Amino acid sequence: MSNVIILPWLQVENANAVAGLTWGFPAITHFLGYTHALSRKLQRSHGLRLEGCGVICHQHQVHAYSSGRDYQFALTRNPLTREGKTASFNEEGRMHFTVSLVLECHGNIANGDVGMRELAAHLQPLCQTQKLAGGSITKLRKVQVCRAEKLKDYLYGLMPGFALQDRSCWLEEHYQQLKQRNADREMVDAWLDFAALKMAAQSGEQPGDAASWEYLAKPQPGYLVPLMTGWQRISPLYPPGSVTNARDDASPFCFAEAVYGVGEWRGLHRIQNADELLWRYHTTETGYYCRGQALPDEEPEDDSYYFDIV
Structure with a gap:
């Protein structure tokens, strides 16, 4: 890995908050799936391949309310049927969240720093056309492309946040x-x-x-x-x-x-290199x-x- 792509402060609405037996945050498979879909597009346009993905959470809001000790998902009411009866629905857990993604990039980026800036400009609208965990991306700060050894300097711009690590x-x-x-x-x-x-x-x-x-x-x-x-x-x-x-x-x-x-959610200030972040x-x-x-x-x-x- 020679380069890293940073998608800072992605705001996502109505994402899936249920992952198997767990709920409260999307499964890590959602983020790697998003990376894979983006990688297929970059392979065709730039000959680049994305593999690892780091997840840094800044804010999250699950659509649920508490009636004491337990929580229930806040669900939408579907329109009535032709007979005027209540339509059936499946219980869905939804949430809003803001995350930054750190993507492992393999391949040669032509023209050095100029090529990196051009790649970042190409990714700016492209990243927002995809769904993330079933939710819509509504906002994204300026995409950054950097050398892997310089990642630590760029992480300061992603604070405050917590990185998800495998334990x-x-x-x-x-x-x-x-x-x-x-x-x-x-x-x-x-x-x-x-x-x-x-x-x-x-x-x-x-x-x-x-x-x-x-x-x-x-x-x-x-x-x-x-x-x-x-x-x-x-x-x-x-x-x-x-x-x-x-x-x-x-x-x-x-x-x-x-x-x-x-x-484990770990404070971003404790991350030293890209390998600690990537899944x-x-x-x-x-x-x-x-x-x-x-x-x-x-x-x-x-x-x-x-x-x-x-």
């Missing part, structure tokens, strides 16, 4: 610790320790004293969140056209389920996954820290 390696580590204490524990138990807010009752010093409820800390420090991180195959790979009602009769087909991991696709025989940079000495050899719920 799924902690999931496997915590799962192994749970298995040592109880062999019946499953991966979903370890994932819920990161995803759920848990309280535990502490008994009083004397019998009959009222118990006090205390918050149980998550297995690791930081602003940790559950993530949907890709798809995993749960069926054989069927020949093209053999599965009824498939969208594409010319491609092989298989059934898949979402896989989940753990992420990339990782494809295997059983599925495709979105991976960020692993922590030092924790690079996984397989996909054991991802799990699916069938």
